[in-house]
Amino acid sequence: MSEAKTVAVLGGGVGGVVAAAHLRKELPQRHRVVLVDREPRHLFAPSLLWLMTGARTADQITRPLDRLAKRDIEVVWGDITRIDPETRRITVVEGGEEGAVDLATRVLEADFVVVSLGAELAPEIIPGLAEAGHNIYSLAGAETLRDALRAFHGGRIVVLTAAPAYKCPAAPYEAAMLIGDYARKGKMAEATRVDLFAAEPGPMGVAGPEVSAGVRSMVEARGIGYHPEHQVVEVDPARRRLTFANGVTTGFDLLAYVPPHRAPGVVRDAGLTDDTGWIPADRDTLHTAHPGVYAIGDVTTIPLVMGKPLPMAGVFAERQAKVVAGNIARQITGSGDTAAFDGHGECFVETGGRRAGFGRGDFYAEPTPRVDLYPVGLRWHLAKVVFEKRWLHRRF
Secondary structure, three states, rough: OOOOOEEEEEEEEHHHHHHHHHHHHHHOOOOEEEEEEEOOOOEEEEHHHHHHHOOOHHHHHHHHHHHHHHOEEEEEEEEEEEEEOOOOEEEEEEEOOOOOOOOOOEEEEEEEEEEEEOOOOOOHHHHOOHHHOOEEHHHHHHHHHHHHHHHOOEEEEEEEEOOOOOOOOOHHHHHHHHHHHHHOOOOHHHHHEEEEOOOOOOOOOHHHHHHHHHHHHHHHHHHEEEEEEOOEEEEEEOOOOEEOOOOOEEEEEEEEEEEEEOOOOOHHHOOOOOOOOEEEEOOOOOOOOOEEEEEEEHHHEEOOOOEOOOOHHHHHHHHHHHHHHHHHHHHHHHOOOOOOOOOOEEEEEEEOOOEEEEEEEOOOOOOEEEEEEEEEEHHHHHHHHHHHHHHHHHOO
């Protein structure tokens, strides 16, 4: 395969950026690496937790994707309107300033495609949710929550997971603890109560009962009310009330939520998803049912032996990206060994007060994942700060 090839990487999140960088590093220059994203800037999503409590600004946790051009990665900014997995043709309406008309449409002819488009956030699935609160998984939502917290003088703050499956499984629990810490520092603790209502039966259930119990203990030890198995069905923005499937209703003064997730519409329209609603991918190689098409990160579904899917998390997207990039490079150049994703991952659990826990383990272990949760301490918080700075510096 000596003729020039084109690899299209769809999505400029963690998985997409890593895949493009590793492809460019491993492929001779005559081969094209093209990264496509609808946003002109990469967002380091783990730091949204710090942004919402005022410890970061948007400029500190975003970087222009076009900086990748200095590494000979072709960056295309625009909406992907069609993916043809059989021909590997990608249709893109290129981006422009708000209100622009007559935007250019281009078709990318790829030899290999890496789908790393993540999960689409869909608060509109729950009536009233988008109008009533702040989406902590979006930059805009984290910013409006930050502003609302600054203006908050006391009352009930509710953190809500609107569906039982979502990316970054620790994040809503971290959010509740960081908000509680923010309230204490603002000297409004006596006038403020923080409650977490979760659709799932326990925190990070796929990591096992010990880890789940450990995270719950972290939350409750900080005076946060925890209410599992509360599936929200409706939100009344005017009355500030939540209604759950179990018949419970409750009020709030400030609402921070994790919205329902689904695969992006262009992925569903392409016929890439199965009855789970996500792209099935080989657990080792991340290859899909279509030749030359791979899927990594949150847009995939990889069933574990225990019956639950591999969690959606950036650490998995990053490691899957390296595997896929290496295997595509091997197919193009004919050199190197086949790599396999091993299911290992880890995450920090911010608790507030410059403290964090840390979990690490093998999610492909059988019959259940083997995950260790390390005690809360300053070292893990500092480790996350270093990780953030290294990521943004090394990748951009």
